[in-house]
Amino acid sequence: MKALQGVEGHVEWLDHPEPACDVGQVRIQVAAAGLNRADLLQRAGLYPPPPGASEVLGLECAGVISEVGAGSPWKVGDRVCTLVAGGAMAEQVVVDARHVLPVPEGLSLVQAAGVVEVYTTAWLNLFQLAALRPGEKVLLHAGASGVGSAAIQLCKAFGNPVWVSVGSAERLAYCEGLGAQGGVVRGDGLGGLNDFGPFDVILDPVGAKYAELNLKVIARDGRWVLIGLMGGKDAAIDLAQVLAKRVQLIGSALRTRSDLFKAELLADLGQQVWPLFAEGRLDARIERTFPIADAEEAFNELALNQINGKIVLVVNEGV
Incomplete structure (x- = not known):
């Protein structure tokens, strides 16, 4: 698969081994990934991922589940979004099934890619x-x-x-x-x-x-x-x-929290916050989208501090 990686202060879309999908995990075919300030720091070599997390850039994405490990309540074909400690800016990502939420009602996959984090x-x-x-x-x-x-x-x-x-x-x-x-x-x-x-x-x-x-x-x-x-x-x-x-x-730092902490946090978010999207009380506020091929331009745009809301990288329009 292809994945976005930081290389000497810039980003490159490079070949990367496909992760295995284990018990309690799901594989997501990524449609789009949100860009966050933490990604800028990681590109610059100033914010390495926590031990055990992927070195691929990206803390959130949305897409369609293509594989389900044993013990997961999700199904192949579910439209979801997820929070990860690394690895979201890739063609595929394997995540703890507890860290996955359904795409909020009324949002596209591209919009959903920018709301979780x-x-x-x-x-x-x-x-x-x-x-x-x-x-x-x-x-x-x-x-x-x-x-x-x-x-x-x-x-x-x-x-x-x-x-x-x-x-x-x-x-x-x-x-x-x-x-x-x-x-x-x-x-x-x-x-x-x-x-x-x-x-x-x-x-x-x-x-x-x-x-x-x-x-x-x-x-x-x-x-x-x-x-x-x-x-x-x-x-x-x-x-x-x-x-x-x-x-x-x-x-407060979220990225280094335990898997259990994140699971409980996302469950609370799904119950308390996600219904508000369907009611029209919350919005994704996606300011700009960039194809993954233009990721370096997207990173530079965020670094200018002129963006209102979020930037999203479109990984695969066909998902």
């Missing part, structure tokens, strides 16, 4: 780890990103007012169109967030650069969930504010 990330960090309650206020940094787009829609669906920080007025308007109450543009300064806070939960993919700001605008008993380090890893913070406000700082 972002909605899983948003659900895990806002509603499970931060235990977000109806009516609590949320701040999303990088609000127009794939995760931000999913998080805004989830907050709207579950009754949580949400504000964002973004890179442009156009991106702020995009977020407001999804349901955000408002926000600030980085170039205009982030101090305007004080007018909207304090925030009960902050979802932060930036890290050090926003640490001081987060402590200023977070509410008492607030939860600050750190999911990325786009703004650096070394920060000096005022621990007196952490104590006084009883702040919980939660570090």
